[in-house]
Amino acid sequence: MEDFDGPGETQLVLALELDGSSSLMLTNAGWSSVADQQYPSLAVLVNGNVYDGAGGVGVEVLGRKGFAMNMPAEFLNDVAAGRALDVYLGDQVVDSLSLTGSADGVSALRRCIVGVRREHEAAERERRRFEGLPRDPFAPKHTGN
Numbered sequence: 134m135e136d137f138d139g140p141g142e143t144q145l146v147l148a149l150e151l152d153g154s155s156s157l158m159l160t161n162a163g164w165s166s167v168a169d170q171q172y173p174s175l176a177v178l179v180n181g182n183v184y185d186g187a188g189g190v191g192v193e194v195l196g197r198k199g200f201a202m203n204m205p206a207e208f209l210n211d212v213a214a215g216r217a218l219d220v221y222l223g224d225q226v227v228d229s230l231s232l233t234g235s236a237d238g239v240s241a242l243r244r245c246i247v248g249v250r251r252e253h254e255a256a257e258r259e260r261r262r263f264e265g266l267p268r269d270p271f272a273p274k275h276t277g278n
Contacts (some may be wrong), residue, residue, distance in 0.1 A: 143228050144197065145218070147238070149246045151253065153206040158192060159220060159228065160199030166191040172200055174223040179232070180215035184208055213239040 146158040157177065166172065173188035189200035212218065213236040220227040 143230065144199075145230060147209070147212065147242065149209065149242050151246065151250060155204045155206065155209050156201060157204055157208070158194075158199065158201040160192065160194050160197035161228070162197055164198045166193075166198045166200055168193040168198075172222065174221075175200055175202065175227075176221045177202065177204075178219040178221065179208070179217070180211035182207075182211050209239050209242070 143159055143161045146160075148156045148158075150156070168191050170191040171188060172191060175189035176183055176185035178184075184202070184204055186203070189202040192199055192201050212232060215232045215235065218230045218232055220229070
């Protein structure tokens with residue numbers, strides 16, 4: 134999470150999923166978005182690319198309102214390389230955030246997800262190790278009668 138100066142002190146949260154997709158959540162103490170409401174005209178401009186898709190959905194976190202958007206895998210590449218992240222609601226600029234230091238942040242996020250993937254893979258290997266064993270070998274066997 135990163136806090137930014139400006140009206141309402143916008144907070145940016147980026148998440149990276151195991152499948153490589155990502156999501157963005159922006160909240161601001163001064164915004165009045167409605168939780169779970171769709172905002173189809175929301176768009177994010179970063180590194181010369183516009184991300185809009187289905188727009189965003191309203192969120193409220195700890196009294197701060199904002200929105201969340203699912204993003205494709207390449208979004209984080211643009212965040213790492215970009216200088217600013219501009220948010221639009223239709224034609225209106227909602228916020229413009231500096232991405233100074235974002236390459237380091239995205240790199241840390243990617244290192245983290247590698248560790249999470251390894252943990253998931255190890256848990257799956259452990260689960261499979263026992264899948265051929267009966268849960269209770271002493272339980273009465275049911276016949277089809």
